[in-house]
Amino acid sequence: MLYGLICCLFGIPCVYSCTFRAKIRSKFGLPDAPAPDWITHCFCEYCALCQEYRELKNRGLDPAIGWSGNVQRQRMGQQQEMMAPPMGQRMMG
Numbered sequence: 001m002l003y004g005l006i007c008c009l010f011g012i013p014c015v016y017s018c019t020f021r022a023k024i025r026s027k028f029g030l031p032d033a034p035a036p037d038w039i040t041h042c043f044c045e046y047c048a049l050c051q052e053y054r055e056l057k058n059r060g061l062d063p064a065i066g067w068s069g070n071v072q073r074q075r076m077g078q079q080q081e082m083m084a085p086p087m088g089q090r091m092m093g
Helices: 002-010 014-028 037-043 045-058 063-083
Strands: none
Touching (some): 014 037, 045 063
C-alpha cells in the first residue's frame, strides 16, 4: 500500500524499493552486482521487484503474508520441533 502511495504521489517508487533491496542484501549477504541498488530500481523496477520476490521465496519466506506473518510462522515451526518426540525411542509395554 505504501509503495502504491509513493508511486502515485511522487512518480518515483524506486526511492522506497531500493532501500528494501539494500535490506535484503545486507540480511542475506548478497553482492551489490551487477549494478548498485538505485540503478537497478531506477532503470528496471519490475525486474528488481521480481528478483527480490524470488529471493525471499527461495529462502523459505512468503512475501504475501508480510514480515510479522513470516516471524509467526517460523515461531510455530520451532514450537512444533520442540514438541516432537525423539526419533530413537520406542514405547515400552
